[in-house]
Amino acid sequence: MEKAELFRISRGNAEWLKENYASLKREYDNRWVIIQDRKVVKSASTFDEIMKAVKGHNLNRILVEYIQSEPVALFF
Numbered sequence: 001m002e003k004a005e006l007f008r009i010s011r012g013n014a015e016w017l018k019e020n021y022a023s024l025k026r027e028y029d030n031r032w033v034i035i036q037d038r039k040v041v042k043s044a045s046t047f048d049e050i051m052k053a054v055k056g057h058n059l060n061r062i063l064v065e066y067i068q069s070e071p072v073a074l075f076f
Helices: 003-028 048-056
Strands: 031-036 039-045 062-067
Touching: 003 031, 003 039, 003 062, 031 048, 039 048, 048 062
Parallel strands: none
Antiparallel strands: 031 039, 031 062
């Protein structure tokens, strides 16, 4: 797969996540999700569970994200 195609897939999943984060918070709050082809294909309550699930997917086509409704403070 070419780099341009990988970038297009990654950007599409990230844009979908951003556009749908509010509804995802309602359904997947405090859960890990795997996003593929602009939809959630798997969710898990722990990091270990989602990492086991990742093994069944093409890593070039997915986005793994933790969904939470509580704001997070980042310090740099």
